[in-house]
Amino acid sequence: MSIPRLLAPLAFIGRHATTVLFLGVFIGLxxxxxxxxxxxxxxxxxxxxxxxxxxxxxxxxxxxxxxRPGLQALLLGWHxxxxxxxxTLVLLPLPLPAGLAAALVLMCxxxxxxxxxxxxALLGLEGALALVAGLVATLSTPLILPPLTLELLDLELxxxxxxxxxxxxxxxxxxxxxxxxxRRLVGRQRLAALARPLDGLFVLVMxxxxxxxxxxxxxxxxxxxxxxxxxxxxxxxxxxLLQTAGALLFWRLGRRRALTLALTTGxxxxxxxxxxxxxxxxxxxxxxxxLAQIPMYVLPALVRPLVRRLVPAxxxxxxESGGGALPRR
Numbered sequence: 001m002s003i004p005r006l007l008a009p010l011a012f013i014g015r016h017a018t019t020v021l022f023l024g025v026f027i028g029l030x031x032x033x034x035x036x037x038x039x040x041x042x043x044x045x046x047x048x049x050x051x052x053x054x055x056x057x058x059x060x061x062x063x064x065x066x067x068r069p070g071l072q073a074l075l076l077g078w079h080x081x082x083x084x085x086x087x088t089l090v091l092l093p094l095p096l097p098a099g100l101a102a103a104l105v106l107m108c109x110x111x112x113x114x115x116x117x118x119x120x121a122l123l124g125l126e127g128a129l130a131l132v133a134g135l136v137a138t139l140s141t142p143l144i145l146p147p148l149t150l151e152l153l154d155l156e157l158x159x160x161x162x163x164x165x166x167x168x169x170x171x172x173x174x175x176x177x178x179x180x181x182x183r184r185l186v187g188r189q190r191l192a193a194l195a196r197p198l199d200g201l202f203v204l205v206m207x208x209x210x211x212x213x214x215x216x217x218x219x220x221x222x223x224x225x226x227x228x229x230x231x232x233x234x235x236x237x238x239x240x241l242l243q244t245a246g247a248l249l250f251w252r253l254g255r256r257r258a259l260t261l262a263l264t265t266g267x268x269x270x271x272x273x274x275x276x277x278x279x280x281x282x283x284x285x286x287x288x289x290x291l292a293q294i295p296m297y298v299l300p301a302l303v304r305p306l307v308r309r310l311v312p313a314x315x316x317x318x319x320e321s322g323g324g325a326l327p328r329r
Contacts, residue, residue, distance in 0.1 A: 013200035019301065020203055027207070028214025028290075029221075038208055039215035043275040045208045047175055050138070050272070052202045053114040053131075054179035055191065065132040072136055078249070079137045079264065080144045083242065084109040088153055099284025100231060102155050104238055106285065107292060109145050110273050111137035112264035115206065118199065119267070119300050123307045125260040133264045141272070142168040157285075159278050167276035209271055210297060213290045220287055228291070231284075235292040239299060242266040256311050267296050 013020055028035040066072065087108040091101045117131035146164040149155045157164070183191065191198070221228040246265030250258040270289040274281075 009200070013203050020207070026294075028211035029218050031211075032215075032218040035211050035213075035215040035217070038212040040212075041208055042212040042271070043171075045205055045212060046271045046275040047171060047178075048205050049202070049209065050114065050172070050175035051178045051182075052198065052205065053117070054135075054175060055182055055198075062128065062132055062135075065128055072132065075133045075261070075264075076136050076140060078246075079112055079133065080109065080140060081148065083245075083265065084148060084153065086245075087238075096234075097227075097230075097284060099282045100234060100288060102157075102282065103285040103288035103292075104234060105153060105155065106149060106157075106273055107238065107268050107270055107288070108242070109149050110268040110270050111141050113267050113269045113296070114138060115202070116263045116267050118202065120260050120263055123259075123263075123300060123304055124311060125256055125263065125307065127260075129257060129260050130264050133261065134269075138269065138272070139172065142166075142172065145273075156282075157277060158280055158282070164276060168272070171272065171275060206297075210293055213271065213274065213293060216283075217287060217290045220283075228287070231288050232291045232294065235288065236295050239266040239292070239295040243299075259307060259310060266299075 084105050087105050091104060094101075096104075112130070112134040114131060114134040116134055117127040120130040121127035142165045145168070146161050150157065150159075150161045150164065159167075217228075243262040243266035247258045247262035250261045252258075253261075270292060274286065274289050277285075
């Protein structure tokens with residue numbers, strides 16, 4: 001059997017990423033033993049997701065976006081500082097449980113998922129813009145998030161400022177190092193030829209993450225359905241409202257870019273925080289981080305028709321390939 005045939009299943013998964021993620025997000029809830037089995041792989045899944053994305057950076061597209069340093073500085077401030085502060089202000093008059101309030105603020109303080117670049121490309125939006133916005137925020141996370149959440153917002157996370165900074169820095173540094181080493185060993189041309197199978201592998205790792213993060217969630221939902229309903233309702237409100245805020249704020253940049261930045265505003269890398277926080281972190285925070293994956297994985301499939309209406313197929317797309325991935329050859 002030839003190598004292309006061996007990789008065909010991965011390529012198929014890569015072509016149907018939104019559908020696979022839409023269906024796969026519920027596996028962890030429906031199969032609690034599988035979630036428990038995969039839970040120890042959660043930090044590794046976070047590391048591999050970040051590494052895989054860095055591995056396939058399109059430096060040409062990134063260079064074009066980095067030629068707009070003012071916009072990138074604005075996006076960093078919006079994603080990493082303004083949204084958690086706004087969320088804190090919004091929540092002040094609301095009688096929410098402390099764990100849920102902390103989780104909502106942490107969600108806003110987390111960097112955008114770098115995988116938003118792949119979602120943007122699948123939706124016909126600007127993958128390179130989503131990638132650079134997520135990459136800049138991710139690399140800045142160890143310096144911004146710990147002092148913002150632990151000192152300024154005074155969240156109690158059971159970890160010191162320097163410990164959290166160190167854990168985040170270590171996780172991100174290892175991912176960057178692995179990506180650089182693999183790119184040098186494999187080579188750009190070979191990575192480009194394996195673009196679709198790598199997309200499929202990325203989706204599979206996302207599924208492992210989605211299943212693993214659901215460990216214990218099913219039992220909690222059965223034992224306390226009212227709490228679970230409030231948490232999942234908060235997630236379904238927060239994600240689209242953040243996306244709407246991002247779209248409105250950046251609407252003057254054009255529909256395609258505004259909708260791209262809506263994706264990055266609403267979809268945050270809570271897995272990165274969960275991997276860096278101590279195992280004894282408030283279970284209410286862990287519960288929200290898990291349930292918040294549902295709108296993250298499901299919404300892209302639901303909003304695709306709306307995006308197509310707002311950004312018609314005839315609307316010229318930016319000159320990029322694969323939304324920040326390596327060019328298809």
